[in-house]
Amino acid sequence: MPDIFFHNTLSRKTEPIVSSKGNTVGMYCCGPTVYDRAHIGNFRTFLSQDVMRRSLQIAGYKVIHVRNLTDVDDKTIARSIQEGKPLREVTEHWTEVFHQDCGRFNMLLPHIEPKATDHIQEQIEMIETLLEKGHAYTSEDGSVYFKVSSFDQYGRLSRLKERELTTSEADASPIDSDEYERDSMADFVMWKSRKENDGDVYWNSPWGEGRPGWHLECSAMAMKYLGNNLDIHSGGEDLIFPHHENEIAQSECSCDRQFFRYWIHCAHLLVDGGKMSKSLDNFYTLDDIEAKGFAPVVLRYALTSGSYRQTINFTLDSLHAAQSALQRLRKFSDELLAKVGMNRSSLLKAIAKNKHAMDPWSIFQEAWDELRNDLNIPAALGKLFSAIKGVKPLEMSAYEDSQATIAFHKLIFALGYDLDQVAIEKDKVEAPEEIKSLAQKRWEAKEAKDWASADQIRNELQSKGWKILDSKKGYELEKI
Ligand code: AMP
Ligand code: ZN
Numbered sequence: 001m002p003d004i005f006f007h008n009t010l011s012r013k014t015e016p017i018v019s020s021k022g023n024t025v026g027m028y029c030c031g032p033t034v035y036d037r038a039h040i041g042n043f044r045t046f047l048s049q050d051v052m053r054r055s056l057q058i059a060g061y062k063v064i065h066v067r068n069l070t071d072v073d074d075k076t077i078a079r080s081i082q083e084g085k086p087l088r089e090v091t092e093h094w095t096e097v098f099h100q101d102c103g104r105f106n107m108l109l110p111h112i113e114p115k116a117t118d119h120i121q122e123q124i125e126m127i128e129t130l131l132e133k134g135h136a137y138t139s140e141d142g143s144v145y146f147k148v149s150s151f152d153q154y155g156r157l158s159r160l161k162e163r164e165l166t167t168s169e170a171d172a173s174p175i176d177s178d179e180y181e182r183d184s185m186a187d188f189v190m191w192k193s194r195k196e197n198d199g200d201v202y203w204n205s206p207w208g209e210g211r212p213g214w215h216l217e218c219s220a221m222a223m224k225y226l227g228n229n230l231d232i233h234s235g236g237e238d239l240i241f242p243h244h245e246n247e248i249a250q251s252e253c254s255c256d257r258q259f260f261r262y263w264i265h266c267a268h269l270l271v272d273g274g275k276m277s278k279s280l281d282n283f284y285t286l287d288d289i290e291a292k293g294f295a296p297v298v299l300r301y302a303l304t305s306g307s308y309r310q311t312i313n314f315t316l317d318s319l320h321a322a323q324s325a326l327q328r329l330r331k332f333s334d335e336l337l338a339k340v341g342m343n344r345s346s347l348l349k350a351i352a353k354n355k356h357a358m359d360p361w362s363i364f365q366e367a368w369d370e371l372r373n374d375l376n377i378p379a380a381l382g383k384l385f386s387a388i389k390g391v392k393p394l395e396m397s398a399y400e401d402s403q404a405t406i407a408f409h410k411l412i413f414a415l416g417y418d419l420d421q422v423a424i425e426k427d428k429v430e431a432p433e434e435i436k437s438l439a440q441k442r443w444e445a446k447e448a449k450d451w452a453s454a455d456q457i458r459n460e461l462q463s464k465g466w467k468i469l470d471s472k473k474g475y476e477l478e479k480i
Contacts, residue, residue, distance in 0.1 A: 003372065004017050004055060004059040004372040005373055005374050006262060006264050006374055008263060009157060009240060010156070014373075014374050017061075017232070017262060019061060020231055020261070021228060023061055023062055024063075025063050025064070025231045025232060026064050026228070026230060027053060027064065027231065027232040027233075028066045028233045029066070029233075030067075030070075030235035030236075030239055031067040031110075032069065032070065032094075033070040033076060034070065034092075035079040035090065036094060037094070037097060037285045038098055039283030039284060039285055040269060040271075040284045040286070040299065041276045041283065042236075043105065043286070044266065044268075044304070044308075045236040047105060047300055047416070048266045048304060048308040049266070050105075050107045050108060050416055051304055051414065051415060052234070052375060054108065054413060054414045054415070055372060058351075058368075058410055058414045059372060064111055064112070064226065064229055065108070065110040065111050066111065066112045066225045067112075068218060068221050069113060069114070070116055070217060071095070071116050072087065072212070073178050074179075074214075075178075077198055077199065078197075080199070081199050087201050101285075101286050104286060105296050105299075105300050106297065106416050106418040106421075107416065114225065116212065116217035119217070119221050119224065120203045122223075122224055123190075123191075123212040123216050124205050124212075126216065126219060126254050127205075128206065129254040130190070130250065130253055133254070134147075134150060135151065135249075141193045142193035142194075142207045142208035142209075142210060143176070143189055143191055143210065144207055146187055146246065146253075148185050148186065148188070149185075150253070151253055153252070154245065154249050155245065157240060157241070157244055157263060158244075160185065174186055174188070175187070175188050176192065178214035179214075179242075179243075189213045190215070191205060191207055191212060192210050193207070193210045194208070194209040194211070198211065214243070215243055215246035216250060218243070219250045219251045219254075222251070222260075223255060227255075230257075230258065230260045231260065231261060231262060232263075233264070234264040234265065235265060237266060237267050238268065244263060247259065248260075266308045266309075267308065267309055267310050269303065269312055270311060272314075273313055286299060295422065295423065297419070298322045298323050298326060299319065299322075301322035302314065302321075302322040304377055304416075305377055305381060307375070307376060308375055327424060329384075329417065329422070330424060331424065332391075332393070332408070334424075335392075335394070336401060336404065336408060337405065338393075339394060339396070344419065344420070345420075347405070347406070347409050351410055351413045352413060359403065360407065362404050362407045363407070364383075364387055364404070364407040364411055366387070367381075367383035367384040367387060368380070368411065368414075369383075370382075371415075380411070388408075391404075435461065435464060435477065436477070438460060439457075439466075441457055442454050442457035442458055442461070443475055445457060466478070
């Protein structure tokens with residue numbers, strides 16, 4: 001199996017990925033909280049995970065990708081109450097919007113996309129096990145808490161104990177909310193008894209009416225779908241503590257085995273140097289960027305062209321550089337494909353099915369070596385552009401060009417660029433006098449509202465290989 005390496009937050013080291021079973025890698029990604037439009041920061045994380053999955057596939061692994069939908073938590077409930085709509089109606093709407101954005105970004109669909117609300121029973125069973133084993137306790141109001149002191153490895157992922165907690169923090173009172181900033185050894189809630197501001201969102205449980213805590217949702221769904229492939233678990237860096245720490249505690253105490261061996265976290269995206277969050281209302285969505293005239297692939301490039309482990313600062317200027325880099329890639333791809341007579345989408349489909357797994361990397365070996373080294377995308381792009389610099393597909397030998405075409409498109413697949421979205425500037429060709437005068441006649445007919453003649457001349461121009469593009473200022477001729 002060819003090596004691919006990722007940085008493991010658990011060991012703080014970059015390690016080769018070794019699957020727990022055959023060549024299948026289980027990959028669990030904490031999914032979106034479906035209460036609002038995902039912003040470009042969220043997509044930085046989801047896109048990095050997409051490149052991770054694609055690169056594992058190119059490295060020869062079969063990946064089982066699970067990404068949950070958080071469709072019940074403090075935020076989703078607050079939104080449904082604010083809008084006066086049932087929780088499901090709100091979360092299904094935002095799920096659909098999320099799926100549309102993922103499609104426009106050319107992201108691979110996860111194989112399994114479980115919803116927290118469809119797994120209440122599994123969550124109740126996990127709590128029952130934890131209560132039986134003495135890792136949890138109930139409170140007077142019917143909530144159930146995880147007893148942090150019962151798990152001596154608590155804090156292993158976030159190195160909590162090394163951060164010199166004060167005694168008062170270590171003795172902190174139990175925490176009820178899903179998200180908390182405080183680095184604390186406090187017990188956290190797994191089952192929340194029904195409160196007035198939950199509206200009609202509740203389920204029955206052995207402890208009375210209530211709902212699960214956010215951390216428990218991921219533990220139960222990850223165990224259910226990847227219990228036999230506990231390889232990679234991933235999310236944004238804000239999830240290291242408390243979310244992932246708590247997931248590990250609940251899962252390892254209930255199942256008595258290691259809950260995922262590789263923990264991979266994506267650093268945050270800043271906008272114009274500042275923090276971006278839904279609550280601060282300073283976020284861009286994909287629509288905002290498209291409205292500025294950039295295709296989703298351009299935003300994809302800008303969001304993923306830095307190392308996923310470093311904070312990046314997003315600026316609108318970065319989109320122009322992304323656009324011209326993509327134009328170079330598209331031009332090179334078009335030339336290669338034209339020379340060997342292949343079609344881009346069929347070739348990419350074959351690559352996705354692993355049909356070219358054994359083909360040599362040819363002049364793109366160094367670019368792949370950078371990519372498989374903890375997704376060093378900036379270095380991989382550097383090597384990719386230097387490999388194509390000065391190379392003219394028309395001058396390559398038959399052997400070289402088919403090898404290079406496949407290898408180049410394996411990288412394009414791994415990076416997930418939909419090159420068909422990249423606008424290519426057409427070479428301007430001067431129209432002959434006959435065409436220019438026909439176009440002028442058509443314009444005059446249009447001005448005179450003689451639509452029949454205008455249409456008839458447009459068709460005539462079309463049959464002669466010219467297209468008319470009307471604008472407010474007038475018209476332009478373009479060679480078809
Ligand atoms: P949420 O929908 O809030 O649950 O977040 C979905 C994913 O986006 C999680 O993996 C978060 O860690 C991640 N995330 C949230 N904000 C940012 C940001 N500014 N930059 C990168 N990732 C983020
Ligand atoms: Zn999660």
